Structures are given as structure tokens and as C-alpha cells.
Amino acid sequence: MIPQEMLKHLVEQVDSVSPSKGIQKSEQTVDEVIFESDVDGTHYYLVRCRPKSERGISLSPQEQRIARLVAQGLPNKCIGNQLGITHWTVATYLRRIFGKLGVTSRTAMIARLLEENLLQQ
Structure with a gap:
């Protein structure tokens, strides 16, 4: 399975379990974007985060x-x-x-x- 197909499958799974709550504030910050892609006209980022306290x-x-x-x-x-x-x-x-x-x-x-x-x- 290519990365875009994997991402599409993952998005479908997440959407079926819990609807999107939009952007939420977090005590974590993005350390690096490790993957980005367009799926069905929507741009997705996969990011690596860790809590600020770490x-x-x-x-x-x-x-x-x-x-x-x-x-x-x-x-x-x-x-x-x-x-x-x-x-x-x-x-x-x-x-x-x-x-x-x-x-x-x-x-x-x-x-x-x-x-x-x-x-x-």
C-alpha cells in the first residue's frame, strides 16, 4: 500500500470512530513534519510531537x-x-x-x- 492509500485508510478509520473536533490547543508542540499529502482534496500532515515538559x-x-x-x-x-x-x-x-x-x-x-x-x- 502506498503512503497516500495508507493515509486515506487511516483518515477513514479515524473519521468512523470519532468525528473531527477541529483544531485543539495542546501542551505539545510540533517537533517536525514527517509526512504530508493530499487526499481527496484535503491536505494532511503527519507530525512528531512531544510534551513541552519533556x-x-x-x-x-x-x-x-x-x-x-x-x-x-x-x-x-x-x-x-x-x-x-x-x-x-x-x-x-x-x-x-x-x-x-x-x-x-x-x-x-x-x-x-x-x-x-x-x-x-
Whole structure:
């Protein structure tokens, strides 16, 4: 059975058991779309999710300060001047933050922190 046929069969099974309740709010967020397809004119996504509580992201107060300043668009040198540390120390903190978040860029870091509601003051 090809993936579209499998999806169509799955949709029919789910619809027969319980009618759609529309979009529901959840404590889970989409980690990745693993399959998408059109079936009978409707677009479907199969996504992998996990509860936010499993993520366990915890930033130190200094990491939080640095992340907020990065989100404001400041370069490492300006961040260092504001916090009384060198730009090399800022870079070290950023590497630690990237590792905790599983990202490799400032933009991805900001997106992930916004997704997790970790940029609040």
C-alpha cells in the first residue's frame, strides 16, 4: 500500500470512530513534519510531537540575559559591553545556549526560545 492509500485508510478509520473536533490547543508542540499529502482534496500532515515538559530547557540567568540581548539584534561585542564581559565570553555562552536548545544559529535560537516562551523578562 502506498503512503497516500495508507493515509486515506487511516483518515477513514479515524473519521468512523470519532468525528473531527477541529483544531485543539495542546501542551505539545510540533517537533517536525514527517509526512504530508493530499487526499481527496484535503491536505494532511503527519507530525512528531512531544510534551513541552519533556524538553527540560533551563537557561541560567546570565544565559537568559544574553539570549534577550541577542533577540534585540545586538552583536557579541555590544552584549559584552552591556554585561561587563568580553565578546569571547558571550560567544562561549552562546555555544552553551545553542547546545541546550539543539540549534546552530542565532536565528534558530531566538525561534526556539520564542516557541518555548523563554524570552520573557
